[in-house]
Amino acid sequence: MTVEQPVQAPVPAPESTPDRILVAGEWRRGGGDPFETTDPATGRTLAVLTAADTADVDEAARRAARAAADPAWRALPAHHRARLLHRIADAIDARAADLAALQTADTGKALTETRALVASAAGTFRYTAAALETAEEALTPSRGPYVTMSVYEPIGVVGAINPWNSPLAGDAQKLAPALAGGNAVLLKPAEWTPLVSLALGRLVTTALTELGLPTALLSVLPGRGSLIGDAIVRDPRVGKVTFTGGTATGRTLAHAAAEKLMPLSLELGGKSPTVVLADADVEQALAGVMFGVFSSSGQSCIAGSRLFVARALYDEFLAELVARVKALRVGPGTASDTQVAPLVHHEHRDSVAAYVDLAREEGARVLCGGAAPQGPEYAAGAYYLPTVLDGLPNSARTCQEEIFGPVLVALPFDDEDDLVRQANASVYGLACGIWTRDHRAAWRIARRVDAGTVWINTYKQFSISTPFGGMKDSGLGREKGPAGFRSYQRQKSLYWGTSHAPLPWAH
Ligand code: NAP
Secondary structure (H helix, E strand, O other), rough: OOOOOOOOOOOOOOOOOOOOOEOOOEEEEEEOOEEEEEEOOOOOOEEEEEEHHHHHHHHHHHHHHHHHOOOHHOOOOOOOOOOHHHHHHHHHOOOHHHHHHHHHHHHHOOHHHHHHHHHHHHHHHHHHHHHHHHHOOEEOOOOEEEEEHHHHHOOOOEEEOOOOOOOOHHHHHHHHHHHOOOOOEEEEEEEOHHHHHHHHHHHHHHHHOOOOOHHHHHHEOOOOOHHHHHHHHOOEEEEEEEEEEHHHHHHHHHHHHHHOOOOOOEEEOOOOOEOOOOOOOOOHHHHHHHHHHHHHHHHHOOOOOOEEEEEHHHHHHHHHHHHHHOOEEEEOOOOOOOEEOOOOHHHHHHHHHHHHHHHOOOOEEEOOOOOOOHHHOOOOOOOOOOEEEEEEOOOHHHHHOOOHHHHHHHEOOOOOOHHHHHHHHHEEEEEEHHHHHHHHHHHHHHHHHOOOOEEOOOOOOOOOOOOOOOEEEOOOEEOOOOOHHHHHHHEEEEEEEOOOOOOOOOO
């Protein structure tokens, strides 16, 4: 295993003083306690920030509501809103190298990945601009002497709460459609990874200023979720919340949203099955299974973390898989050959390690990994070796609970019914991968599994033009796609009378 020495993460000099947060377009110290964000590859402190407090949320929401109602924004034609989105996309491209380096420093992710996430964020703004400009407000079939049509209007203030695993791309997926829909946004990044969201806040604020639009349309409010996230969800001026994170948190938010009868979209956890049928192209499947679970060090909602292999192929496939997993290059995100970078935080690495200890107690065989890598180059970082487990029943906690780390659990299956039964025996329903040359079998299985997304002979590929979301405990609602930004609007039906004939009660 070759590991390059970590280079000093090229964190760009912050344009605002680093302890500032963005409250309704203004950079200022948050009213909450200071907190540190660290580089998980080295453990060093990247920045000491101040958290928002509930007074910051209150002010951000009050001024956001005013900005959302400002005719300069609310009455702005769609193609002018699209101009804003294009300008933000251009600004992201212009700062792509800095943003990727910042995200690698804050999350630990490999630079190859963060560069792709930056490009994806810019693409999201451009795609959403195109969807906005080409969306039609359709006439609906009329059943009388009137013309009927649907129009769409902004909700007002949207709360966007994100996890730490892909902050920039995740922020873009919420911010672009929310702005396209004509709203103001209160964005709450995760406490472990606030830096790139604040950097995005800077770019968006600049674009708003350049176009003469109200800067209070965006606030970026770091702080503890149970305090700041909760204050955003409960604020009476917030008309929709879009949340990505764990299922338990999503459930808490759903209760709070129910109190207000507020729409809520939830992108939650997963324990996605990857299926290898006996006739699969083994080379392709091996690469796909490894990429599906170990890229992003497994910290991905759609990680293919439960592997089902046809019993006839099981031993042979597992032996080859384990040999290849042992050869994956573990190292800092800044090294060009790193395949498995550190986890986001030492605390999270410890939680992943605790799951592998639990798997041992449950009777698992640890086929590879199962520990932090040894060596001075790993000593300070939040590293964990890619791990393959087997020998557990599908009902074991290790097979059922989301670990969110580089841990794959393998299980054999006997036939299609057995496979579908095991794959669906999970509270989650986010994604599924199928590796086979038999397109009819792929079709049947794809239609029978509980999953919002099914990949056939590929995995973890994303397109902003394809709707995404979960079934069961993996979420509510869909993001992306041509209709994505409509979920940030309210639909209104108009009836235009075309007849001079009086209504029945006319004198
Ligand atoms: P998390 O603990 O649920 O946190 C997500 C966000 O919610 C963070 O910003 C957090 O703030 C905030 N939060 C926590 N408690 C809150 C509360 N009571 N009210 C309002 N906000 C609150 O999840 P995580 O550990 O950061 O992220 C990992 C999870 O996200 C995994 O389950 C993963 O599968 C899921 N995920 C899903 C998708 C998808 O598209 N389906 C994509 C990515 C990740 P703080 O962290 O600052 O406290």
